[in-house]
Amino acid sequence: MKIARIGIGDATRVGIVDGDRVQPLAAETDLSELLAAIPAQRAELVERTKDGEPRPLSEVRLLAPVQPRTLRDFLTFEEHLEGSLKVMGAAAPHPAWYDQPLFYFTNTNAVLGPDDPVAVPPGSRKLDFELELAAVIGKPGKDLSPEQAAEHIAGYTLFNDWxxxxxxxxxxxxxxxxxxxxxxxxxxxxxxxxxxELAPYRRDDRLALDMHAEINGVALPAGGDTSANMAWSFEEMVAFASRGAELLPGDVLASGTCGAGCLLEYWGRTGTEEPPPLRPGDVVTLVVEGIGSVSNRIVAGAGPVAVPKARVGQRRRPRPWSTT
Incomplete structure (x- = not known):
């Protein structure tokens, strides 16, 4: 099942996508309830809450499919890490990377959906995209094992970590x-x-989905990658993230950028800025097998607001360890 959030006029609804059409659900339909349900319950809930006839996708606006409370971005593709480190002159990944699936929290207030414009951030001249796959949590859970974590993943979507x-x-x-x-x-x-729905794409303990990116309709020359190359499975990532922390429905955990999934890797491996940084007018499209594609156009952004440098040399209070 493909679960979307759609804009119909000024209203936001949950919708079920089938081919080039979408079935709107009743206004009171709870996305969290839909994500938490097992497949049979989910199908029954959809049948019970259908609102009107299916509409062509072209007649609605696709929104970000979820508004996550938390968005963790991992770093699970070794090829991407190696290529990115070359920009900084590093020879190899730090040994600590191999010990556990590390992540950082990113800004949930800056989540965009399909076709939303992406403004060049103030002061930047090197805008880049990042091609990622992301899991969406369906059921709350804490201190999960990887086996338990599988039951807490509702589904998957595409993620662009600009x-x-x-x-x-x-x-x-x-x-x-x-x-x-x-x-x-x-x-x-x-x-x-x-x-x-993605079960047929599983290979051993993980998803194996082909992934590639396009700029202005042209695929990047190095080709794409497969999610099978992730150093950890999503179940292992969810288990790690849930250590001492409760995951809630709608939380998103992203894979990190796949191999050759951003411009930085090209720059690091070739020593040139080719392909060049993104500019206003460029359209970036991410494509992942079994899920679909998502595109955004780059637009001009605001100029940076001046902020002063640090004020140093301030009077300090006496401390027990002070020598003067």
């Missing part, structure tokens, strides 16, 4: 993360494909 590489580089030496380099936009879409 990145301002120059802003990211400024903050990197401090060690606090990407800061403004990833604070401005995250795309989810086009819909959530339920886990049972």
């Amino acid at each position: 990145s301002a590489r120059d802003l990211q580089a400024i903050a990197a030496p401090v060690g606090m993360g990407a800061v403004k380099g990833k604070d401005f936009a995250n795309t989810l879409g086009p819909w959530i494909v339920t886990a049972d």
Whole structure:
């Protein structure tokens, strides 16, 4: 089942996508209830809450399929990590990367949907995209095992972790993360494909979905990747994220960028900025097998607001460890 959030006029509804048509559900339909249901219950809930006849997708506006409370972005593709590190002159990933599936929290207030414009963030001249797959939590859970975690994943969607590489580089030496380099936009879409529908794509303990990106309708020259190359499965990622922390319906856990899934990797491996950074007018499309595609157009953004540098040399209070 493909679960979408759609705009019909000024109203937002949950809809079920089938081919090029979408069945709107009643206004009171709870997306969380739909995500938490097992397949048989989900089908019954959809049948009970249908509102009118199916509509052509062209007559509705696809919104981000979920508005997550939390959005964790992992780093599970070794090829992407290696290529990105070349920009910084690093020879190999840090050994700590291999020990556990690390992630950072990104800005849930900046979630965009299909076809929403992405404004160049203030002060950036090196805008990049990142091709990722993401799991959506259906049932709450804490301290889960990977086996238990499988029951808590409602489905999967595409995720574009937009990145301002120059802003990211400024903050990197401090060690606090990407800061403004990833604070401005995250795309989810086009819909959530339920886990049972993607079961035929499973290979051993993980999904094996082909993934590629296009800029202005042209696929990147290095080709795409497959989610089978993730160093950890989504079930393992969910289990790790749930250690000492409760995951709630609608929470999103992204895979991290796949191999050759962003411009930074090209720059790192070739030593040139080819393909060039994104510019206003460019359209980026992410395509993942079994799910679909999501596109966004880059538009001009605002200029940066001036902020002063740190005020240093302030009078400090005496401390027990003071020597003067």
